[in-house]
Amino acid sequence: MSSPPSFALVDPDNQEHQVPEFPSRDGPQRLVAAATKQPRNREKIRLEPGHSPLDWAKLVSSGKDLRGVSQLGRYTLEEIRQHRTQEDAWTAIAGKVYNMTPYLKFHPGGVKDLMRVAGRDGTKLFMMTHSWVNIDYLMEKCMVGFLVPSN
Numbered sequence: 001m002s003s004p005p006s007f008a009l010v011d012p013d014n015q016e017h018q019v020p021e022f023p024s025r026d027g028p029q030r031l032v033a034a035a036t037k038q039p040r041n042r043e044k045i046r047l048e049p050g051h052s053p054l055d056w057a058k059l060v061s062s063g064k065d066l067r068g069v070s071q072l073g074r075y076t077l078e079e080i081r082q083h084r085t086q087e088d089a090w091t092a093i094a095g096k097v098y099n100m101t102p103y104l105k106f107h108p109g110g111v112k113d114l115m116r117v118a119g120r121d122g123t124k125l126f127m128m129t130h131s132w133v134n135i136d137y138l139m140e141k142c143m144v145g146f147l148v149p150s151n
């Protein structure tokens with residue numbers, strides 16, 4: 001049996017490691033991505049310096065408060081609607097409510113697209129564009145609570 005595709009990764013001590021390719025060629029991420037319609041001629045967003053996915057990972061693990069609330073709460077869509085400016089942008093995705101403000105400039109799809117879901121339930125748009133993105137993991141530290149039905 002042939003070994004799975006891999007590439008060489010050089011660590012900070014200059015040691016080379018063969019690591020498996022990710023996403024793997026026939027893995028779920030690529031299958032879903034291939035099945036997602038992509039608009040033609042979409043302009044690639046240029047992220048500002050210091051806003052790469054790696055910079056986001058560093059910020060998330062820095063211990064800095066990214067939620068802006070002291071504890072998780074239960075929010076209705078009416079409450080979420082009050083948070084729709086760039087300085088205070090919340091969205092609900094798959095039943096969880098997130099403060100998107102710290103993430104705006106890190107979003108590979110740009111601030112403008114992300115703001116389309118500010119103050120509302122963004123599940124549909126999120127799933128339509130990139131259902132493979134692991135939002136639970138990526139935005140864990142920005143979660144402010146859970147979406148609950150309005151009375």
Ligand code: HEM
Pocket residue numbers: 043044045091093098100107108109110113114116117122125126129130133135138139
């Ligand atoms: C909190 C919600 C969101 C998060 C955490 C998020 C996260 C991400 C991530 C991680 C990527 C890179 C994906 C990859 O390279 O495979 C991405 C790309 C993208 N996102 Fe989002 N996204 C969110 C909401 C949205 C919304 C609502 C839209 C559209 C209205 C959108 C449009 C895009 C587009 C067009 C790209 C592709 C950018 C490119 O490849 O140039 N995103 N997003």
